[in-house]
Amino acid sequence: MREQLELLWELQKIDLELKRIKEDRDRYPKEMKKLEERQRLERERIHQEKEKVELLEKTRRQKEGQLNLEQEKIKRAETRMSEVKTNKEYQALLSEIDAIKEANNRMEEEILQVLDEIDELKKSLSKREKEVGIVLEKIDTEQIRLQEKMAHHEKAWDKETERREVLSKQIESKLFKLYNTLKEKRQGVGVVSAKNETCLGCFVNVPPQMFIEVQKNNALIRCPNCNRILYWDGERNTK
Ligand SMILES: [Zn+2]
Known part of the structure; x- marks a missing residue:
């Protein structure tokens, strides 16, 4: 019986390992998905800030284009100055030019403000890009680690399954059946060690x-x- 119990104990260890691998395996797609989601969010953050900058650049270009047009208007008005005949016309043209110039000054102000804003945003964007870069790198590393773990698990799974096969054949079929039934009903544990009674x-x-009898490992x-x-696994083990 002792040998049978020892085999059973080994089998239990293998089964627990297989169970652990399976749980890890089941978690894997979920963990990968979580990492991918984080990646997506980080990239989204950068994307949004870039869009903000692009929008402001567009505003700036529009305003600058408008300003150019207005400046053309002034030039044209100034050429017309030499052609005016009356003082009234002259005054009207002058106030027209003044009004445009005033509007242009305001426009220049606005452009400067937009430029400031763009500057600020670009600064925070480059800071953010660095931060996100670090996070993305970490996610990459984590993904590689997970993949390696999975590959390792596949190997371990095959190895343990093979060992299980060999061991199972050495265990009396009645005992093996009992073990399997218990294992199924008791969260994967059919043989367990006892300690301190x-x-x-x-x-x-x-x-x-x-407990004294258990320590002998001589009987079921x-x-x-x-x-x-x-099963008596000596003093050392707590499991
Ligand atoms: Zn118990």
């Missing part, structure tokens, strides 16, 4: 006499509370 599967006390003993097969 306690079953480490359900943490309920094992009667002292029974099951926890009176959770029914799992008890």
